[in-house]
Amino acid sequence: MPAVLVSYSSFKSLASLPWQFVVRVYRGGLNRRNIPTLAFNFALNFFPVFLWLTIFKNAGVIPTRLRPRxxxxxxxxxxxxxxxxxxxxxxSQYGADARFAAAMTWLTSTVFALAVLVAAPVSVWYYLYYKRRLNYNVIDPYAALFxxxxxxxxxxxxxxxxxxxxxxxFVGLNTVHLLTSQNEDNFTKNKDxxxxxxxxxxxxxxPIFTAVYLYVFxxxxxxxxxxxxxGLQNICGVFSHLLVPMAPPWFVHMYGIKDTEHVSYEQEGFAAGLTRVDSHLGTHLNSKGFHKSPIVFGAVPSLHSAIAVQCFLFLITRATSTKANFGSASQGQNRDCVQLQEPPTIAASQLSAPKEPESFELDSVTDVSLTPSGGSVTPPPNMVYATPIPEAALNSRWLRIFHIAFLPRFLGTTFPLLQWWSTMYLDHHFRFDLFVGMCYAVTSFxxxxxxxxxxxxxxxxCNLRMGVEPDIRKEAxxxxxxxxxxxxxEWFFDPFA
Incomplete structure (x- = not known):
């Protein structure tokens, strides 16, 4: 992203000396820490993910006699x-006797969608905002600032x-499902x-790209x-695989829903639709990898869905768009600026509130938030940039996709849809598996x-940026x-800008 802006004069000297950029990245990444401390913090932060991988990798050592049905x-x-x-x-699986049950699925799915997926959540929304009269976003209390x-x-x-x-x-899964028919006519090399x-x-x-984005921006x-x-969703997911093992769609399509002979922990894994990819690429990597899977009946929840949705949740909720044009207060630029009304006093009373969202008194969140104002305005503490933002950067049509945070929002939304399609197309997961994976991700989030x-x-x-607490270690x-x-x-990487 920064490469788009290298034409600006104050950045030319930095771009002309790549080693200076490397030094800045090194110092910015460490931020007054040393390499061993950085490595320790990395290992500590990702310990939940490492724990999940360890449990999954060693699931096969659990004695069969101790495993559930x-x-x-x-x-x-x-x-x-x-x-x-x-x-x-x-x-297809139960024969003509199942025609009435098949017709009833349209009723049961409609009731499930309207009662569980619409009525229940909307009732919670109504209770929070109209019965309890909460006047702030319960999921993101500081949304007005970001x-x-x-x-x-x-x-x-x-x-x-x-x-x-x-x-x-629900709508997304059903829509994507229409494109994943397991008929041979639907399979093509490009789709595979x-x-x-x-x-x-x-x-x-x-997840790596998402982590880098969150760390940098x-x-x-x-x-x-x-x-x-x-880590929390994946650990809970792998324990669910072990405690409530369920068959994936490829097993049903290969052996039939009434099969009992192959419902065993000795059953080998199968790559399903990925075997076609092996044929296209002239390899056996996918087939061999799934053949040795330690959890063959770990279909529910789908961790592919959970991981994709978790990336979506962080990208959507944290991505921020440009709110106004900041400039250096010392240079007295006349432009539409952002005004933060009495940041130290109001921020101290609002942002130091107890942790529970219900106890936040955010009647004046709008007063504390960033609001457009005309004329020359002194930016809040810790929000004055030493170098003014170029007008060309603020007004460029080419940079509009960055000003509205289009990329993280678009990619974050596209990824789960693509992942849902691929898992069903490859016959690795049912819609139910993917939905439960989504629920694990939302709950964990x-x-x-x-x-x-x-x-x-x-x-x-927020306290650091608004001057309520001193920013001693550049944590703001x-x-x-x-x-x-x-x-x-610098403003380009500022969530408040």
Whole structure:
């Protein structure tokens, strides 16, 4: 992203000496720490993820006599009755006697969608905002500071959309499912390679890219929250695989729903649709890898779905768009600036409130938030840049995608949809598996967001940025802000800018 702005004069000298950039990255990354401390913090932050991988890798050593009964039909039946039997799977597996049950799936799926995915969440929304009369975003109490200023309203998109996420998932899964028919006519080489890219490569790389984005562009501690949420969901997921083993769709399609002979812990894994990729690439890597899987019946929840949705949640909730044009107060520029009304006094009373969202008294959040104002305004403490922001950067049409945070929002939304499609196309997961994986991700996110991210990371960041607490160790700066400090692109890495 910074490469787009290298033409600005104050950055030319830095770009002309690559080693200076390396030094800045080195110092900005360490931020007055040493390499052993940085390595220790990295290992500590990602310990939950390492623990999940260790449990998964060694699941095969558990004696068979200690393992629970395998539920070979549960995921299949939950899928058709919760989401509808659009592919005619019930009749295909159980015969003509299942026609009435197949017709009933349209009723059961409709009831599930309306009662569980719409009525229940909307009832919670109504209770919080109209019965308890909370006047702030319960998921993101500091949204007024990190996002464009808008008077809080229960019907504002950021307040109501989280409560509609479940029904959006239902619609998304069913829509994608229509494109994943297991007929030979639906399989093509390009689709196979695209599914492999998503299911294998992006499954590994997307969390890394998300982590880098959070580390460079967002408050210190956000990356740790992402790691905690990812580790918590995956650990709970792998224990669910071990305690409630369920058969994946390829098993049902290969042996039939009534099969009992192969419902055994001695059953070998199968790469399903990925075997076609092996044929295209002339390799056996996928087939051999899944053949040795330590948890063959670990279909529910789908951790592919959980990981993709967790990336989505952090990218969507934390991505911020440009709120106004900051300039150096010492240079007295006349432009539309951002005004923070009485930051020390109000911030101290508001941001030092107890951790529980219910106890926040945010009647004046709008007063504390960033609001557009005309004329020359002195920016809040710790928000004055040594080098003014170039007008060309603020007004460039080419940079508009960055000003509105288009990329993280677009990529964050596209990735789960692509992952859902690839897992169903490759016959690795039912819609039910993917939905449960989504639920694990949302639950993990809400826990980490409530108990760690909001009270311990974002609250302190706001205090530091608004001058309530002294910023002794440059903790009020993101990694990107530290690297490009005192240049006219520092603002580009500032969530408050």
């Amino acid at each position: 395998i539920h070979s039909q549960l995921a299949f039946l939950a899928d058709v009755f919760m989401f509808g039997d659009s592919a005619g799977e019930l009749v 996002h464009r200023n808008q008077p809080f309203s229960p019907t504002a998109p950021r307040a109501i959309l989280p409560f509609l996420f479940l029904i959006y998932t 390679l695209l599914a492999w890219t998503s299911y294998v490569l992006l499954h590994l790389l997307a 967002h408050p210190p501690g956000t990356l740790k929250a992402f790691s905690l949420a990812m 809400l826990i980490v967001n409530h108990y760690y991210l909001q009270p311990r990371v974002l609250k302190r960041w 700066k993101t990694m990107g802000m530290r690297v490009f400090e005192n240049t006219n692109v």
